[in-house]
Amino acid sequence: MSLRRRSSGRLEFPDVEDLVDPLxxxxxxxxxxxxxxxxxxAVDGVSLTVDRGRTLGVVGESGSxxxxxxxxxxxxxxxxxxxxxxxxxxxxYQLEAMPEAQLRQVWGAQLSMIxxxxxxxxxxxxxxxxxxxxxxxxxxxxxxxxxxxxAVSLLSSVGIPSPEERLRWYPFQLSGGMRQRVMIAIALxxxxxxxxxxxxxxxxxxxxxxxxxxxxxxxQRERHMAMLLVTHDLGVVANRADEIAxxxxxxVVERAPARALFTHTKMPxxxxxxxxxxxxxxxxxxxxxAIAGRPPDLxxxxxxxxxxxxxxxxxxxxxxxxxxxxxxxxxxxxxxxWFPLVDGRPSGLPTPEAxxxxxxxxxxR
Amino acid sequence: xxxxxxxxxxxxxxGVDPAxxxxxxxxxxxxxxxxxxxxxxxxxxxxxxxxxxxxxxxANGTAPxxxxxxxxxxxxxxxxxxxxxxxLQVEHLVVEFGSGKRRVHxxxxxxxxxxxxxxxxxxGESGCGKSTTGRAIVQVEVPTSGSVRFDGTELTRLxxxxxxRIRTRIQMIxxxxxxxxxxRRQIKDIxxxxxxxxxxxxxxxxxxxxxxxxESVGIDPETAGDRRPGExxxxxxxxxxxxxxxxxxxxxxxxxxxxxxxxxxIQAQILNLLADLxxxxxxTMVFIAHDLAVVKNVSDRVAVxxxxxxxxxxxxDQLYRAPAHxxxxxxxxxxxxxxxxxxxxATALSGELPSPLDPPSGCRFRTRCPHAQAVCAEVEPxxxxxxxxxxxxxxxxxxxxxxxxxxxxxxxxxxxxx
Numbered sequence: 001m002s003l004r005r006r007s008s009g010r011l012e013f014p015d016v017e018d019l020v021d022p023l024x025x026x027x028x029x030x031x032x033x034x035x036x037x038x039x040x041x042a043v044d045g046v047s048l049t050v051d052r053g054r055t056l057g058v059v060g061e062s063g064s065x066x067x068x069x070x071x072x073x074x075x076x077x078x079x080x081x082x083x084x085x086x087x088x089x090x091x092x093y094q095l096e097a098m099p100e101a102q103l104r105q106v107w108g109a110q111l112s113m114i115x116x117x118x119x120x121x122x123x124x125x126x127x128x129x130x131x132x133x134x135x136x137x138x139x140x141x142x143x144x145x146x147x148x149x150x151a152v153s154l155l156s157s158v159g160i161p162s163p164e165e166r167l168r169w170y171p172f173q174l175s176g177g178m179r180q181r182v183m184i185a186i187a188l189x190x191x192x193x194x195x196x197x198x199x200x201x202x203x204x205x206x207x208x209x210x211x212x213x214x215x216x217x218x219x220q221r222e223r224h225m226a227m228l229l230v231t232h233d234l235g236v237v238a239n240r241a242d243e244i245a246x247x248x249x250x251x252v253v254e255r256a257p258a259r260a261l262f263t264h265t266k267m268p269x270x271x272x273x274x275x276x277x278x279x280x281x282x283x284x285x286x287x288x289x290a291i292a293g294r295p296p297d298l299x300x301x302x303x304x305x306x307x308x309x310x311x312x313x314x315x316x317x318x319x320x321x322x323x324x325x326x327x328x329x330x331x332x333x334x335x336x337x338w339f340p341l342v343d344g345r346p347s348g349l350p351t352p353e354a355x356x357x358x359x360x361x362x363x364x365r
Numbered sequence: 366x367x368x369x370x371x372x373x374x375x376x377x378x379x380g381v382d383p384a385x386x387x388x389x390x391x392x393x394x395x396x397x398x399x400x401x402x403x404x405x406x407x408x409x410x411x412x413x414x415x416x417x418x419x420x421x422x423x424a425n426g427t428a429p430x431x432x433x434x435x436x437x438x439x440x441x442x443x444x445x446x447x448x449x450x451x452x453l454q455v456e457h458l459v460v461e462f463g464s465g466k467r468r469v470h471x472x473x474x475x476x477x478x479x480x481x482x483x484x485x486x487x488x489g490e491s492g493c494g495k496s497t498t499g500r501a502i503v504q505v506e507v508p509t510s511g512s513v514r515f516d517g518t519e520l521t522r523l524x525x526x527x528x529x530r531i532r533t534r535i536q537m538i539x540x541x542x543x544x545x546x547x548x549r550r551q552i553k554d555i556x557x558x559x560x561x562x563x564x565x566x567x568x569x570x571x572x573x574x575x576x577x578x579x580e581s582v583g584i585d586p587e588t589a590g591d592r593r594p595g596e597x598x599x600x601x602x603x604x605x606x607x608x609x610x611x612x613x614x615x616x617x618x619x620x621x622x623x624x625x626x627x628x629x630x631i632q633a634q635i636l637n638l639l640a641d642l643x644x645x646x647x648x649t650m651v652f653i654a655h656d657l658a659v660v661k662n663v664s665d666r667v668a669v670x671x672x673x674x675x676x677x678x679x680x681x682d683q684l685y686r687a688p689a690h691x692x693x694x695x696x697x698x699x700x701x702x703x704x705x706x707x708x709x710x711a712t713a714l715s716g717e718l719p720s721p722l723d724p725p726s727g728c729r730f731r732t733r734c735p736h737a738q739a740v741c742a743e744v745e746p747x748x749x750x751x752x753x754x755x756x757x758x759x760x761x762x763x764x765x766x767x768x769x770x771x772x773x774x775x776x777x778x779x780x781x782x783x
Contacts, residue, residue, distance in 0.1 A: 061628045061630050061631075062598075062599075062628050063598075175492075175717065175718075176491070177717065178717070205490045205491050205655050206655060206656055206657070206696065206699040206700055206701075207490055207695065207696065207699045207714045208490070209699065209701070210698075210699040210701070210714070211714070211715070213701075232628045232629060233629055233701065234629070234703045235700070235701035235702055235703040236701045238701065238702065238703045262703065272630070273629065273630060274703055276629050276630045276632070276633035277629050277633075277658075277703050278632075278633070278636070278656075278658045278659050278661070278662040279658065279702070279703075280657065280658045280661060280685055280697065280700060280702065281685075282662070283682050284661050284662060284663070284664055284665070284680075284681035284682055285640065285662070285663070285665075286662060287637060287640070288633035288636055288637055288662065289633065290630065290633035290634040290636075290637050291630045291633070291634075292634075294598065294600075
């Protein structure tokens with residue numbers, strides 16, 4: 001049976017409790033796609049760490065590189081026309097240098113992924129029972145009966161009623177929320193140490209979204225599992241992530257503990273993202289603070305700060321030189337901005353009157 | 366779109382349309398079309414709005430450069446909306462699919478009305494029938510029974526030909542902006558199509574209107590006109606869909622989840638754009654979405670739907686301040702708020718939507734309702750006032766912070782028994 005085929009070298013994973021280093025350490029990760037238009041720098045020098053049992057929220061607009069980042073960490077990118085560099089250390093192993101035969105021992109067992117669209121991620125012609133038991137049989141070498149029993153308990157733990165019966169169902173027989181629960185059950189089947197959840201609730205109803213996020217949080221607590229929660233909605237990660245990294249144009253532009261990110265926002269981009277969300281507390285017809293313009297083209301991105309063309313506080317320095325990711329005050333709050341916000345106003349501006357209006361030469365870019 | 370001059374006092378939908386000023390031939394055509402369908406009804410309606418003192422509101426409306434006579438679009442405050450004539454009246458609307466045991470009860474006895482210049486939000490989970498309701502208004506889904514009256518015309522009894530004509534004044538915007546545009550056609554042809562179908566104006570006049578419409582939604586007609594939908598992002602495609610919907614100068618715009626496929630930052634742009642266009646084109650809107658925060662932002666009134674029924678209908682702010690139906694409470698609680706101090710959601714809804722093939726007896730929400738009692742299974746709660754302009758269909762609504770028990774209506778008991 002093809003499922004049983006495995007490479008010779010079996011990887012040993014130390015107990016999570018024995019880990020000295022953080023569970024996941026990503027250093028200076030670059031992923032580019034070569035296209036006819038030029039090289040798209042989708043992930044452009046991202047460094048981050050996730051400690052065991054913790055949740056890192058990765059937030060950004062579409063095209064900010066957050067999905068490519070999670071796929072680069074997994075090693076789930078095509079090899080043709082893709083240029084990758086940087087280091088991904090997971091549980092002491094360097095994933096970026098690992099041959100695929102060994103990666104297969106990591107995928108699903110230690111590191112798993114919840115994909116955005118459960119309809120395309122699930123195999124439409126295979127019953128969900130087999131899709132769940134596949135990794136149990138392969139990684140944990142369970143026999144049929146044991147795997148089935150585990151699958152039943154997994155399905156009931158993700159809140160699917162009459163799980164025994166549902167094992168025989170095909171994905172199309174389930175609603176979107178139920179399919180996403182099946183995806184979660186598959187991802188969690190082997191109790192991985194780290195789950196990469198790529199927009200796990202986008203496309204679901206708000207009520208179902210709340211259920212799924214609560215479910216993930218509960219399961220995470222039970223299993224001491226770390227999570228990388230990728231989303232475009234700051235509201236989703238606000239009270240569910242320990243730390244939040246905001247991405248823009250393939251880079252992390254602000255990274256901070258969740259609370260600090262909201263209370264002491266440094267990047268104008270992060271602020272703008274927060275302000276664009278309609279709040280229930282505001283009266284109806286409140287004008288939303290939309291971010292003007294679009295994210296930059298990743299083939300010819302601006303040479304200075306990538307957010308400069310859309311930033312309300314842009315200065316000449318921002319256009320000329322790219323700000324590094326740095327900290328000021330608290331060491332765990334990083335930001336890439338020359339004039340970070342302090343109490344909602346940019347600090348260190350050279351000219352006080354140039355505060356709110358963008359300069360004309362930027363507008364024409 | 367700066368120098369807009371409207372010369373016609375009584376022309377209904379063309380009142381503040383910037384595109385109209387450019388193509389006078391097209392204006393005449395549309396005025397005739399309006400007259401044919403509504404036989405003077407719309408002209409009278411406009412007169413009523415004008416006497417309601419809205420001309421003054423129009424002067425300080427959001428579109429500063431519009432030199433305008435009476436226009437329904439200038440109706441902005443809640444008071445003037447309440448006085449405006451009813452544009453759309455939906456009564457006892459029922460939409461069912463299939464037959465016998467496989468009959469899907471998509472919309473069951475829904476009634477509401479929308480006044481001119483008003484935005485009604487329709488909110489609920491997927492499968493609650495909100496999109497079907499929107500499509501049944503345009504008669505894309507043929508209602509099983511019930512009445513849809515638009516500007517004095519009963520739509521359910523119109524012939525196909527008459528429907529086609531009146532649909533120019535009711536336009537829709539769909540959820541997936543990319544798939545709702547033909548990928549093989551150029552943007553300028555897509556946007557011009559509503560006029561091309563009706564042969565309105567010359568080719569040059571149409572091109573001019575396309576330019577104006579694209580500009581009004583923030584798309585540069587010079588660079589975008591020759592391109593195809595695949596070259597645009599989701600947000601831009603949605604802008605193009607909106608431009609296309611505005612070409613036939615509709616009075617009523619039905620937006621079916623127009624922002625759910627978009628990022629929050631783009632969502633804010635589109636919501637602001639819709640608010641601007643509503644003001645400058647004098648639109649009445651039905652805004653369908655599952656996110657109550659989005660719906661609240663754009664709507665004057667909100668109707669909450671659950672499994673084909675209306676649960677609660679009231680003003681947008683009132684709904685948030687004092688939700689009376691347990692389902693509304695649950696919806697409000699589910700919305701992720703970007704506030705790390707808000708803590709865990711207390712009343713997240715459990716379970717799934719029951720099958721619309723066999724909806725629960727009595728109140729349809731009772732299977733998931735934390736306050737359900739025996740009576741909820743036996744008697745269907747009617748949609749009745751708990752306060753002026755605030756209707757709730759619940760036996761145990763939350764009124765002024767306390768859950769009260771309503772008397773069980775005798776008529777309803779008889780109806781369920783029979």
